[in-house]
Amino acid sequence: MGKISLSKVSKKFGEVAVIPSLDLEIEDGEFVVFVGPSGCGKSTLLRLIAGLEDVSGGVIQIDGVNATETPPAKRGLAMVFQSYALYPHMSVRKNIAFPLRMAGLDAAEQEKRVTAAAKVLNLTDYLERRPGQLSGGQRQRVAIGRAIVREPKAFLFDEPLSNLDAALRVNMRLEITELHHTLKTTMIYVTHDQVEAMTMADKIVVLQAGRVEQVGSPLELYRNPANIFVAGFIGSPRMNFVEGADAARLNAHTIGVRPEHIDLSKTEGHWSGKVMVSEHLGSDTFLHVAVDGLGTMTVRGDGEVDARYGDRVFLTPQADKIHRFGADGKTLA
Amino acid sequence: MATQHSRAAARLMISPAVVLLLGWMIIPLAMTIYFSFLNYNLLHPGPHNFIGFRNYYYFLTDPSFTTALWNTIVLVLGVLLITTVGGVLLALLLDQPMWGQGIVRVLVIAPFFVMPTVSALVWKNMFMNPVNGLFAYFAHSLGLQPFDFLSQAPLFSIILIVAWQWLPFATLILLTALQSLDSEQMEAAEMDGASAISRFLFITIPHLTRSITVVILIQTIFLLSVFAEILVTTNGGPGTASTNLTYLVYGQSLLQYDVGGGSAGGIVAVILANIVAIFLMRMIGKNLEG
Amino acid sequence: MARNVTPARKATVTVLAWGIGFLIFFPILWTVLTSFKSEGDAVAIPPVFLNFHWTLENYAIVNQRSDYLLHFWNSIVISFGSTFLGLVIAIPAAWAMAFVPGRRTKDVLMWMLSTKMMPSVGVLIPIYLLFRNTGLLDTRIGLVIVLTLIDLPIIVWMLYTYFKEIPGEILEAARMDGATLRSEILYVLTPMAVPGIASTLLLNVILAWNEAFWTLNLTAANAAPLTAFIASYSSPEGLFYAKLSAASTMAIAPILILGWFSQKQLVRGLTFGAVK
Numbered sequence: 001m002g003k004i005s006l007s008k009v010s011k012k013f014g015e016v017a018v019i020p021s022l023d024l025e026i027e028d029g030e031f032v033v034f035v036g037p038s039g040c041g042k043s044t045l046l047r048l049i050a051g052l053e054d055v056s057g058g059v060i061q062i063d064g065v066n067a068t069e070t071p072p073a074k075r076g077l078a079m080v081f082q083s084y085a086l087y088p089h090m091s092v093r094k095n096i097a098f099p100l101r102m103a104g105l106d107a108a109e110q111e112k113r114v115t116a117a118a119k120v121l122n123l124t125d126y127l128e129r130r131p132g133q134l135s136g137g138q139r140q141r142v143a144i145g146r147a148i149v150r151e152p153k154a155f156l157f158d159e160p161l162s163n164l165d166a167a168l169r170v171n172m173r174l175e176i177t178e179l180h181h182t183l184k185t186t187m188i189y190v191t192h193d194q195v196e197a198m199t200m201a202d203k204i205v206v207l208q209a210g211r212v213e214q215v216g217s218p219l220e221l222y223r224n225p226a227n228i229f230v231a232g233f234i235g236s237p238r239m240n241f242v243e244g245a246d247a248a249r250l251n252a253h254t255i256g257v258r259p260e261h262i263d264l265s266k267t268e269g270h271w272s273g274k275v276m277v278s279e280h281l282g283s284d285t286f287l288h289v290a291v292d293g294l295g296t297m298t299v300r301g302d303g304e305v306d307a308r309y310g311d312r313v314f315l316t317p318q319a320d321k322i323h324r325f326g327a328d329g330k331t332l333a
Numbered sequence: 334m335a336t337q338h339s340r341a342a343a344r345l346m347i348s349p350a351v352v353l354l355l356g357w358m359i360i361p362l363a364m365t366i367y368f369s370f371l372n373y374n375l376l377h378p379g380p381h382n383f384i385g386f387r388n389y390y391y392f393l394t395d396p397s398f399t400t401a402l403w404n405t406i407v408l409v410l411g412v413l414l415i416t417t418v419g420g421v422l423l424a425l426l427l428d429q430p431m432w433g434q435g436i437v438r439v440l441v442i443a444p445f446f447v448m449p450t451v452s453a454l455v456w457k458n459m460f461m462n463p464v465n466g467l468f469a470y471f472a473h474s475l476g477l478q479p480f481d482f483l484s485q486a487p488l489f490s491i492i493l494i495v496a497w498q499w500l501p502f503a504t505l506i507l508l509t510a511l512q513s514l515d516s517e518q519m520e521a522a523e524m525d526g527a528s529a530i531s532r533f534l535f536i537t538i539p540h541l542t543r544s545i546t547v548v549i550l551i552q553t554i555f556l557l558s559v560f561a562e563i564l565v566t567t568n569g570g571p572g573t574a575s576t577n578l579t580y581l582v583y584g585q586s587l588l589q590y591d592v593g594g595g596s597a598g599g600i601v602a603v604i605l606a607n608i609v610a611i612f613l614m615r616m617i618g619k620n621l622e623g
Numbered sequence: 624m625a626r627n628v629t630p631a632r633k634a635t636v637t638v639l640a641w642g643i644g645f646l647i648f649f650p651i652l653w654t655v656l657t658s659f660k661s662e663g664d665a666v667a668i669p670p671v672f673l674n675f676h677w678t679l680e681n682y683a684i685v686n687q688r689s690d691y692l693l694h695f696w697n698s699i700v701i702s703f704g705s706t707f708l709g710l711v712i713a714i715p716a717a718w719a720m721a722f723v724p725g726r727r728t729k730d731v732l733m734w735m736l737s738t739k740m741m742p743s744v745g746v747l748i749p750i751y752l753l754f755r756n757t758g759l760l761d762t763r764i765g766l767v768i769v770l771t772l773i774d775l776p777i778i779v780w781m782l783y784t785y786f787k788e789i790p791g792e793i794l795e796a797a798r799m800d801g802a803t804l805r806s807e808i809l810y811v812l813t814p815m816a817v818p819g820i821a822s823t824l825l826l827n828v829i830l831a832w833n834e835a836f837w838t839l840n841l842t843a844a845n846a847a848p849l850t851a852f853i854a855s856y857s858s859p860e861g862l863f864y865a866k867l868s869a870a871s872t873m874a875i876a877p878i879l880i881l882g883w884f885s886q887k888q889l890v891r892g893l894t895f896g897a898v899k
Contacts, residue, residue, distance in 0.1 A: 072799050082792070086796075087814075088815065089814040099801050350712050354776065364748075429640075433637065439883055440645065442883070443879060444648075450835055451853050455653075500647070506894060560744075561839055578742075603742060610740035
C-alpha cells in the first residue's frame with residue numbers, strides 16, 4: 001500500500017513561502033512525477049513527504065494515517081537522492097543491506113534480499129566494491145537497490161538522472177519504468193525535464209512557485225493544458241505562442257500551436273517566413289522560421305524536408321489543434 | 334534536515350564548547366581588569382588599595398613600553414615580510430618539475446615542527462655564539478671579525494630565528510594554493526598571448542591573494558605573542574632591546590611580582606591585539622566568504 | 624600540462640631546490656649530528672661534519688642527569704590529554720554546526736576564532752594566581768586544562784571544516800533507510816568523520832607539544848614538559864653543545880616524524896579549511 005495525501009500543506013523558509021498551500025492525492029501504485037522549473041518547490045515538496053523537512057502547516061497522510069509528525073525513518077518510504085548519497089565507506093553489498101540492518105532483519109534474510117536486488121539491477125559482480133570504484137550508472141543502480149530491498153510503501157526519487165550522460169539517462173529511464181511495472185509500488189519522481197515526466201509518469205504534477213498548475217496524465221496535459229505555463233512547459237519543442245490579430249480573430253488573448261501541428265508548404269499558407277536554423281534529426285526536422293511580423297516560430301517537418309537557410313516557407317496551423325488562452329493565461333473553453 | 338528536534342539537540346551539543354570558551358574569555362579577563370586597578374604586589378603583603386588608573390599611567394609612560402611596542406611591531410612585520418616574500422618565492426620554485434620534490438618538501442617543512450625553545454637555543458648557541466658558533470667560524474675563515482648577533486642585533490637575531498620557524502608554514506600553504514591553480518586558466522592565458530611575467534602578475538598573484546591573507550592572519554596571531562624565543566635567548570635584553578609586549582608584561586608579572594602593573598600591561602596588550610584582530614578579521618572575513 | 628621540460632631546466636631547478644631545502648634543514652641536521660659527537664668534537668675548529676667519533680654518551684648523560692623520561696612523559700600526557708579533552712568537547716559542537724547550521728553558526732565560529740586573538744599574557748596573572756591558590760601550579764592536570772581551552776577554537780574549526788565536507792544527503796539517506804540518530808552516528812557519520820578527527824588529533828598534538836608560553840610559565844620541576852626542560856639548558860649547560868643537541872633531538876624527533884606524516888592536513892587544519 002502506498003496512498004499519500006497532502007492537505008493544505010505549506011512550507012515557509014523564514015519569511016519566504018516556498019509552498020503557499022497545497023492539496024494533492026497520490027493513489028497506491030501510481031507513478032507520479034513532479035515537474036517544474038528550478039526553484040518551483042518540487043524538491044521541497046518531496047522532502048516534506050519524506051519527512052526531511054518539517055511542514056509549516058497542513059497534514060500529510062500515508063495510507064490514511066497522519067504522518068505529519070512522523071520522523072523520516074518511521075514513514076516507510078525509500079528515497080533515491082540526486083547525488084545518490086551512497087555510504088562511501090561501505091561496499092555495495094553493505095550499502096544495499098543497510099536499511100535491512102537498520103530494520104533488524106537477520107543475516108540470512110538480508111543476504112537473500114540483497115542477492116535478489118543485485119540480480120535485478122545487474123550488480124552481482126560489483127557487490128564487494130566501494131561506491132568510489134563504480135561508474136555513475138552503477139552508483140545509480142546501487143542507490144535504487146538500497147531503496148527497493150526494504151519494500152517501502154513508496155519510492156521517492158529526487159532528480160535521480162541529472163548526473164548521468166544522455167545515453168545512460170535514456171537507459172535508466174526505461175529501467176525505472178520497468179521496475180515500476182514489476183513492483184507496482186507507488187513512485188514519486190521529481191524532475192525538471194519534461195521529457196522524463198512525459199515518458200515515465202502515470203500522473204504528472206506541474207508546479208510553479210510552489211503552486212500546482214495542473215495534475216493529469218501526460219496526454220491530458222499535452223492535449224488540454226490548463227494554462228499558458230503548462231502549455232509551454234509540456235511538449236518538446238516548445239509550443240509557439242501568438243498574440244495580436246490572429247489571436248483576436250479567435251476571441252483569445254493568446255493562441256498557441258505546437259510545432260507538430262503546423263503544416264509546412266513551399267508555395268502557400270497562413271503565415272509566411274524565412275527559414276533560419278534547421279535541425280535535421282533524421283526522423284524529424286525542426287525548422288526555426290522567422291515569420292513576417294510575428295517573430296520566430298518552430299515547426300516540425302518530416303525527416304526529408306529540404307530547407308536551407310534563407311528559404312521562404314509558408315505555415316498553416318491545424319485549426320482543431322489551436323489552443324486559446326485568455327488575458328489571465330488560463331485556457332479558454 | 335532542519336527539523337525542530339535537531340535544532341534543540343544542536344544547541345545542546347554546541348553549548349559546552351561555547352560556555353567553556355566564554356568562561357575562559359570572561360573570568361580571567363575580568364580578574365585582570367580588576368587587578369589592574371589595584372596596588373597589588375606579591376612581595377608586599379598588606380591591603381590592596383584601589384588606585385584607579387595609576388598602574389596604566391606607570392605602564393604607558395614607562396619608556397620600556399614604547400620600546401616594547403615598537404619591538405613587537407618590528408618583530409611581527411619583519412617576520413611577516415621574510416616569510417611571505419620568501420614563501421612565495423620558495424613555493425614557486427618547489428612548484429616546478431624536479432627530481433625528489435617530495436623529499437625537498439619534507440626538508441623545507443621540518444623547522445615548523447621544532448619546538449620554540451629548541452630552535453632558539455640551537456640558533457643561539459650553535460650558530461650565533463660569537464666564540465663557538467658556526468657563523469663565527471665562517472666569519473673567521475673569511476678573515477672577518479665574528480659578529481655577536483644576540484648582543485649587537487638582538488631583535489634582528491630573534492626575527493631570524495622566528496622567521497626560520499615560520500617560513501615552512503608560509504611555503505607549504507602557498508605551495509598548496511599554487512598547486513590548486515587551474516592549469517586550464519594558465520593555458521587560456523597563454524593562448525591569449527600573456528607572457529610568463531604577465532601570467533604571474535595577473536593570474537598567479539591574484540590566485541594567491543587569499544592564501545597570503547590566511548598566512549598573514551594566522552602568523553600574526555602567533556607572532557604577537559612570541560615569548561619562548563626571547564626568554565631563552567636574550568631575556569629581552571640587552572636592556573629592553575629585544576623586549577616585546579608579551580615579554581614586558583611577563584617580566585612585570587612574574588619577575589617583579591607586580592600584579593597590578595602586570596595586569597594593566599596585560600589589558601593594554603589585549604586592547605592592542607584586539608585592534609589588530611578587528612582589522613584582520615575584516616580582511617579575512619572578506620577573503621574567506623567566497 | 625603534458626609538456627616537455629628540458630632536462631637542463633629540470634636539473635637546475637632540482638639543484639636549486641635541494642640546495643635551499645638543505646640550508647633550511649641544516650640547523651636540524653647539525654643538531655642531530657652534534658648530538659652524536661663528544662663535547663670536544665662539538666666545538667672543534669674547523670667544524671667536523673661526519674668524520675668524527677660517533678658516540679651515544681650524550682643521550683645516556685642527559686637521561687641520567689635530568690630525568691628526561693619524566694619530562695617526555697609530561698609532554699605526552701599534556702599534549703594528548705589536552706587534545707583528547709578538546710576533541711570530546713569539540714566533536715559535538717562541530718557536528719552540530721556543520722549539520723544543523725543555524726542563523727548564527729557563522730558568527731559563533733568567528734567568535735571562537737577571535738578568542739584565539741586574545742594574547743595569553745592578558746590573562747597570565749589571574750591564571751597564575753588561580754593555579755597557585757588551587758594547587759594546580761606545576762601539575763599536569765592544570766596544563767591540560769589550559770591547553771584544552773587554548774586549542775578548543777582551533778579544534779572546533781578544524782573538525783567543522785572536515786565535517787562540512789560530509790554531504791548532508793548521506794545523513795538524510797541514512798534517516799530514510801530507517802536509521803535512528805544513534806545508528807546514524809554510529810554507522811554512517813563516525814566512519815566518515817574518522818579521517819578528519821584523526822588529522823585534527825595529529826595536528827593538535829603537534830601544536831600542544833610545542834606550546835611554549837603556558838608550559839614555561841605554569842610549570843617547575845614536576846610537570847615541566849620538554850619545552851620547559853629544554854629551556855633550562857639556556858644557561859650555562861647550553862654551552863655543552865653535544866648534550867644540548869642530544870636533549871633537543873630527543874625533544875623534537877617524535878613530533879618531527881608525526882609532523883611529516885601530517886603535512887597535507889597541516890595546511891587544511893591550520894588555515895581553517897580556507898586553503899586546501
